[in-house]
Amino acid sequence: MQGMRDVDVLAKAASVGLARVDGERDARAFLDEAAQACAAALAGAGTRRAQPIEVADTGDDSRAVTGEEATRILADIVALRDPLLAEEWANLAAARGSRIHPAMLPPVLDWCESDVRVRECFDGVLSERGFWLARRRDSWRQCVPTLLAEDARRVWGEAKGTIRLAALRALRRSKPEAARELAESVWAEASAEDRAATLAVMRDRLTMDDEPWLETCLDDRSKPVRQQAAELLAILPESRLAQRMRERAAMYLRVAPGANERWSRGARKDTITLDRSSSCDRAMRRDGLVDSASSVSVRHWLSLTHVDAPSRWRHSDLWLALQVLAAAPPGPVRDGQTTSLDPRDVILAVMAEEWGQDVLIAWEASAVRHRHEAWAVAMIESWCLPSATLDPIEGLYSVLSIEQRERLGPEIISSVKKGGLRELAAAFVIDPRSECLSSECLNVIERGPARRGMNLDWLVYGVNPALVHRALDQVRRLSGVVEGAERLMRILRLRSRMAEAFVQPARGGEGSP
Amino acid sequence: MLSREDVLALAPDVSSAAAAEMLAGLGNWDARERGERGAWGEIRGSGAGTYRVCVGATGSPATCSCPSRKRPCKHALALLLWLADEGARGRVSQEPAWAEEILSASSVKVVTVEPKPRGDHAARARRASQREGRVAEGVAECRAWLEDLMHQGLGAARASAGEFWERPAARLVDAQAPGLARQVRRLRSAVVAPGDWARRGLMEAARLHVLLAAHDRLSALPDALREEARARLGWTTRRETVLAGEGVRDVWAVVGVVEEIEDRLRVRRTWLWGCAKRREAVILDFAVGDREFPPTHPIGTALMGEVAFYPGARPWRALVKDVEVVPWPHEIGETSIDSALDAYARALATDPWVERVLMVLRGVRVAAEGDAWVVVDAEGEGVTLIGEPWRAISLSCGAGVCLSGEYDGQSLRPMAVWDASSVWPMGDE
Numbered sequence: 013m014q015g016m017r018d019v020d021v022l023a024k025a026a027s028v029g030l031a032r033v034d035g036e037r038d039a040r041a042f043l044d045e046a047a048q049a050c051a052a053a054l055a056g057a058g059t060r061r062a063q064p065i066e067v068a069d070t071g072d073d074s075r076a077v078t079g080e081e082a083t084r085i086l087a088d089i090v091a092l093r094d095p096l097l098a099e100e101w102a103n104l105a106a107a108r109g110s111r112i113h114p115a116m117l118p119p120v121l122d123w124c125e126s127d128v129r130v131r132e133c134f135d136g137v138l139s140e141r142g143f144w145l146a147r148r149r150d151s152w153r154q155c156v157p158t159l160l161a162e163d164a165r166r167v168w169g170e171a172k173g174t175i176r177l178a179a180l181r182a183l184r185r186s187k188p189e190a191a192r193e194l195a196e197s198v199w200a201e202a203s204a205e206d207r208a209a210t211l212a213v214m215r216d217r218l219t220m221d222d223e224p225w226l227e228t229c230l231d232d233r234s235k236p237v238r239q240q241a242a243e244l245l246a247i248l249p250e251s252r253l254a255q256r257m258r259e260r261a262a263m264y265l266r267v268a269p270g271a272n273e274r275w276s277r278g279a280r281k282d283t284i285t286l287d288r289s290s291s292c293d294r295a296m297r298r299d300g301l302v303d304s305a306s307s308v309s310v311r312h313w314l315s316l317t318h319v320d321a322p323s324r325w326r327h328s329d330l331w332l333a334l335q336v337l338a339a340a341p342p343g344p345v346r347d348g349q350t351t352s353l354d355p356r357d358v359i360l361a362v363m364a365e366e367w368g369q370d371v372l373i374a375w376e377a378s379a380v381r382h383r384h385e386a387w388a389v390a391m392i393e394s395w396c397l398p399s400a401t402l403d404p405i406e407g408l409y410s411v412l413s414i415e416q417r418e419r420l421g422p423e424i425i426s427s428v429k430k431g432g433l434r435e436l437a438a439a440f441v442i443d444p445r446s447e448c449l450s451s452e453c454l455n456v457i458e459r460g461p462a463r464r465g466m467n468l469d470w471l472v473y474g475v476n477p478a479l480v481h482r483a484l485d486q487v488r489r490l491s492g493v494v495e496g497a498e499r500l501m502r503i504l505r506l507r508s509r510m511a512e513a514f515v516q517p518a519r520g521g522e523g524s525p
Numbered sequence: 526m527l528s529r530e531d532v533l534a535l536a537p538d539v540s541s542a543a544a545a546e547m548l549a550g551l552g553n554w555d556a557r558e559r560g561e562r563g564a565w566g567e568i569r570g571s572g573a574g575t576y577r578v579c580v581g582a583t584g585s586p587a588t589c590s591c592p593s594r595k596r597p598c599k600h601a602l603a604l605l606l607w608l609a610d611e612g613a614r615g616r617v618s619q620e621p622a623w624a625e626e627i628l629s630a631s632s633v634k635v636v637t638v639e640p641k642p643r644g645d646h647a648a649r650a651r652r653a654s655q656r657e658g659r660v661a662e663g664v665a666e667c668r669a670w671l672e673d674l675m676h677q678g679l680g681a682a683r684a685s686a687g688e689f690w691e692r693p694a695a696r697l698v699d700a701q702a703p704g705l706a707r708q709v710r711r712l713r714s715a716v717v718a719p720g721d722w723a724r725r726g727l728m729e730a731a732r733l734h735v736l737l738a739a740h741d742r743l744s745a746l747p748d749a750l751r752e753e754a755r756a757r758l759g760w761t762t763r764r765e766t767v768l769a770g771e772g773v774r775d776v777w778a779v780v781g782v783v784e785e786i787e788d789r790l791r792v793r794r795t796w797l798w799g800c801a802k803r804r805e806a807v808i809l810d811f812a813v814g815d816r817e818f819p820p821t822h823p824i825g826t827a828l829m830g831e832v833a834f835y836p837g838a839r840p841w842r843a844l845v846k847d848v849e850v851v852p853w854p855h856e857i858g859e860t861s862i863d864s865a866l867d868a869y870a871r872a873l874a875t876d877p878w879v880e881r882v883l884m885v886l887r888g889v890r891v892a893a894e895g896d897a898w899v900v901v902d903a904e905g906e907g908v909t910l911i912g913e914p915w916r917a918i919s920l921s922c923g924a925g926v927c928l929s930g931e932y933d934g935q936s937l938r939p940m941a942v943w944d945a946s947s948v949w950p951m952g953d954e
Contacts, residue, residue, distance in 0.1 A: 029678025055870035059906035064890035118915035
């Protein structure tokens with residue numbers, strides 16, 4: 013054929029229509045030519061040259077990749093997009109020192125991009141290869157806390173609110189000093205909101221090195237910032253603020269001399285006195301104490317311990333005393349140190365007084381804030397908690413060691429059983445996955461009736477994996493009244509597979525990819 | 526390990542699934558045990574006797590001695606449900622001889638369907654010649670429509686209503702030439718799409734033209750090309766005929782499974798790569814509406830045995846005839862992209878209507894050129910990729926990797942990537 017025209021020329025003619033092109037009459041001949049031209053174009057299309065990406069040297073990553081079954085389970089979890097299961101998988105993998113299989117890194121990073129909740133948990137198992145991959149794509153780089161921490165200063169300068177804080181949080185975890193230095197350097201230009209949020213980040217890895225700076229923050233212009241600084245200083249037992257609080261506590265609450273002997277005789281009244289003076293001087297205000305109890309200030313001081321302050325406090329002349337007692341470590345103070353009196357005795361003595369309930373609520377908050385195990389145990393055991401709901405239990409329980417939890421857990425559950433399923437769920441939230449707690453909860457459910465609209469999500473996510481088959485039986489039994497029984501059973505089976513998969517010893521040979 | 530949902534999905538119909546759930550309880554079974562490879566048991570039938578049931582852990586085999594013709598039957602499903610619920614708990618027992626025999630037969634056989642009775646010879650001949658007449662009329666109409674379209678121009682057609690395309694397509698279906706209707710719809714898709722529509726429209730119009738021309742010269746064409754043209758026009762070959770023919774023996778690696786929507790139909794292509802002969806085969810499955818596809822072999826399986834091809838200009842569409850599962854062969858595929866493109870050109874020369882060919886590449890690396898991703902061989906020659914090949918990058922760390930994809934003359938759509946230890950699908954992550 014002579015002078016076969018190029019495909020693009022022919023395409024132009026075809027698009028305007030042969031009727032409008034001079035010299036084109038015969039559609040068939042045109043199509044014949046087109047067929048040959050197209051075939052030639054397709055067959056003749058050559059390769060294109062390009063420079064391949066550099067081979068990554070992700071170093072000698074000594075961690076083994078998770079096994080086949082564990083990887084399959086991760087694929088199932090990613091397909092389900094369930095953040096709670098992701099956290100459990102990541103924790104199990106991290107505990108065994110494993111990393112995610114390279115082929116699963118892209119779907120996991122995509123998930124981190126779309127869901128903030130999973131970013132922290134996957135950070136620990138992405139490994140060097142995951143970081144290398146994430147660095148190649150902007151939208152992924154912002155989702156990996158470790159990468160944000162590497163570049164925190166630049167991120168702080170360029171990015172917006174939540175990402176900045178994520179970078180700072182990640183930096184604080186790996187290099188607390190550097191995080192504080194960064195925070196101090198940007199302090200002047202930061203808004204009040206940013207300053208308060210930054211201080212909140214400093215709670216992680218808080219040490220006495222942070223104390224000087226925090227003490228200066230007590231003079232900040234903005235009230236939330238001052239409150240946050242006071243909050244942090246109260247946790248550091250050697251800080252100047254903590255010392256001041258202990259001195260004040262000693263003034264407010266006094267134990268009479270010879271109290272020990274009276275307690276051993278069973279006499280408790282008037283062994284402890286509480287001072288009701290309610291004048292708040294400038295130093296006290298600087299340390300974050302407020303003299304009038306508005307609802308906001310009451311909420312703030314007790315917010316971290318989940319203790320709901322009773323509304324009577326708003327009009328109480330005890331308000332100042334209670335704040336001080338909540339800020340200082342629990343228990344009576346003498347000579348600048350908390351006494352070594354037995355908490356149980358102190359509690360009983362305090363309960364005998366009319367203001368006893370309030371002081372104990374303040375000491376609940378204090379025990380949680382200062383993570384004081386002896387006091388937490390004493391309070392739970394005495395079961396004298398003035399706030400009769402389960403909320404404070406969660407705070408106090410979190411302070412306990414594992415042995416104490418195993419000991420006290422069943423007692424808590426058995427005393428809650430009467431309340432019903434909601435209370436049971438709340439109690440379970442305290443320490444899911446403990447085998448004895450799971451067993452207790454299942455006992456209650458097994459004996460109880462099926463009620464319309466029951467919610468078993470808390471059980472399904474928290475039950476100890478060894479007891480999954482009992483939970484499966486219950487979900488099946490209650491599938492008539494529980495919503496989404498199929499989904500719950502799927503989650504239970506996944507969790508059971510997960511527990512088994514991670515129990516097998518990691519085979520070293522799988523570390524190669 | 527199958528889950529409850531997977532088992533219920535295997536049921537041939539709703540009543541089997543419901544019956545299976547009822548039969549799963551212990552009371553119906555005389556004996557029921559779990560082993561390494563599956564489970565077996567004896568269940569009381571509705572009559573006086575008991576049936577022996579044996580199932581594999583993956584759902585295959587699923588045998589039962591009951592007289593029901595449905596497979597898997599409700600007894601097998603019930604046993605699979607029990608297995609799914611048992612999970613990894615409970616005792617693991619030794620397989621009895623009869624169960625061992627069933628579970629050992631690891632070959633995956635094709636189920637042959639009983640051919641329908643075909644009626645008498647004369648009636649068939651009459652129907653065949655009627656069809657040929659209708660197709661000829663349809664072809665003539667279609668040609669006139671195409672020539673008119675070329676005179677008016679693709680640009681004008683681009684703005685036309687759906688009716689403009691649907692009417693000729695429907696008439697071609699009436700004329701018993703569904704392949705031509707499909708080609709008309711492909712032309713429509715190319716013309717109304719954004720981007721390079723004029724060039725792609727011209728290609729599809731040319732393809733339609735060649736198909737019409739082939740019809741008119743059907744008897745003069747060489748055998749293979751005539752078979753191909755008939756298949757493209759819409760004449761089908763029955764499965765039994767294909768399976769009865771001689772197959773090609775090789776180790777066939779399942780390198781890709783792609784699902785697409787075409788008009789009102791869902792199509793699934795399962796690609797096989799013959800490792801020794803270095804040739805492709807594709808299994809086509811269709812599904813209407815929400816229906817499930819029949820089960821297929823997953824990516825990462827290798828099948829040793831016979832594959833039978835449909836008649837055509839070059840062998841591409843196939844059916845699995847008689848195979849057994851073998852370990853995945855490593856180091857398969859082409860190392861040179863240039864030769865892979867040559868293979869495409871040869872395919873085009875043999876079959877003018879080829880839409881896409883399989884490429885299996887090894888030792889190739891990923892390259893980025895601006896917004897586009899390219900896969901290059903050791904010489905630096907490459908071909909454009911569709912999508913973002915993150916899984917390949919992650920698995921290879923930038924070094925060489927093996928991957929498979931569909932090539933349509935312009936770019937490669939990756940389907941799977943693998944290294945020495947595992948095979949992973951691409952394009953859906």
